[in-house]
Amino acid sequence: MSSDSKSIVRTRFAPSPSGHLHVGGARTALFCWAYARQHGGKFILRIEDTDQKRSSDAASVGFLRDLKWLGIEWDEGPEFVDRDGSRCGGGAYGPYFQSQRLDLYTKYLQQLVREGKAYYAFDTAAELDAQRKAAREAGRNYRYDRTAATSLSAEQVQRRRDAGEPAVIRFRLPDEPIVIRDEILGEATIPAEQLDDFVICKADGFPTYHFAVVVDDELMQVTHVIRAQEHFMNTARHLRLQEALGFRRPVYAHLPLIFNPDGSKMSKRDKDKALRAAVRSMGVPPVERAGGEVASISADTFAAWLKDKDRQLEFDEANALSEALGVPLPEINVDDFRRSGYLPEVLINYLALLGWNPGGDVEKFDKAFLVERFSFDRVMKGPAKFDRAKLLAFNHDAIQALSTEEFVRLFRAHCAEFHPEFIEHLTPEHFDLLAAANHKRSKTLDDQVRSSRFFIDGDESITYDAADKNLRKVMCAGEPTGRAHLEALLPILQGVSDWSVATLEQAISAYVQQHAGGNLGKVAQPLRIAISGTTISPAIYETLTILGCDATLRRMRRCIEAFACV
RNA sequence: GACCCCAUCGUCUAGCCAGGUCCAGGACACCAGGUUUUCAUCCUGGUAACACGGGUUCAAAUCCCGUUGGGGUCGCCA
Structure with a gap:
């Protein structure tokens, strides 16, 4: 620990293992990263996997990909190689998985026990639960009573441990109020009674979060702890532990939480919540509708899930059900936002703005700006609600600011990953034309995918709802009717030799001038219905070009038949 | 319940720390007009907030106290 290393800023993002990065975690990581960059320091990623109930295999750190996608690159931490070959991680202070640092923790744990600053305790979980419950029923605040444990002699402790009796190690908390200094929240004094002798080593020999964090932050020379506000009270514990171990005290900054618009905590469970609400509002149990099985979910699983609020569907199941019901998942x-077609720089921008702002009226900015201007004194103290409408508006602006070439490139990459069928079913030229035609009407890279399905579906799968009032109006009202226009257009389009935007425009606009009073809508709308079954499509010449001559004519004929217009 | 923190339009927020230039600014959403071959856009205009009550002061969104409201924490999870 050289003296010059003390001056360099070192921040860390320390999530528990997960396949997915939550937006709240993303923002924490972003601020940690920005602060380190601003000061020419290091941003460290550490995996807090001291809970053996959570696995730590490769899939469990799938969120690394999300971090990388956002452009938040870590200087030290788990090694990660992106698809483009760029890498992140490594470093001299590893390992960066806490589960691989057990010997380190044990050393400090023993030190505390030796010094009498920590002690073994043999209470069972059931006993503790009972005590908490009793305190609660008596209207008292629960505090761990150390007398039983600390009255044990060293020999007694040793004997019981040798006999294989499970034991935890608890920290003997000094009986003094604790002052927390926080860069965002200011100073707070926590009365000693609010804390008790917390567990620092579990019965399985793993340190608890509190202990591992303190040891690792010291050993990894972390200078600034930037984390969510839910950790604020924990800081008191960590401060005490640092004092007991003779460690340095990093600077603390606690970020406000992010909520749903309704004030609830943004949670993975929200997806299941949305699906359950949709299923209920549809009345008919989809299990029956789909003949006992919904979207590959067995009827039993489905029924159990529907009843139990705490139950979550698997990732694929939820997606399949969402697709089957036509209900978008929040x-x-x-990676949900990535799948929904949001640009990483937009998500970064919006997330940064949720809880921090540069002052004045500036709200659109990039990472470089954030690195330059970020400061703790402009971080909000209270929680913020996540507003998808505003995020969408930001994404829309960013998409519109893209050149068409760039949009086409991004849209192709998006489809390659999430909708390969568009690339498979269209020629490269037609795919590009579709992308370009959708650019101006896109708010995300994904929002035109659903409405573009008719381009790649077979002609027979286009259905015409002759009872639909709006469709009927377009097809059958007026003189000539839309249907009549289609019939008249049939031979004209059949005669178009080189089927392209230019030739179609020429042929159709000529027809419109002569037979529709120059009103393109009179002709374009029936055509849209014919080829898509709806009145919605990209610009009509591009649409027909992409679809091709044969399919266009076939669909027109089918449409003419479908609308009799008595 | 105890402890800690917070409080400006529906939402994210500027302004507050160094009180007057704020009958409070921006963005998103919403509403009304207009443009547009559909959808989506786009343009113009509009509605909308200093939680409440006391102080301090010539003057308070800005400072102080209280009330109310919101959030966090109270695990062998992190």
């Missing part, structure tokens, strides 16, 4: 994780 985006919660970073």
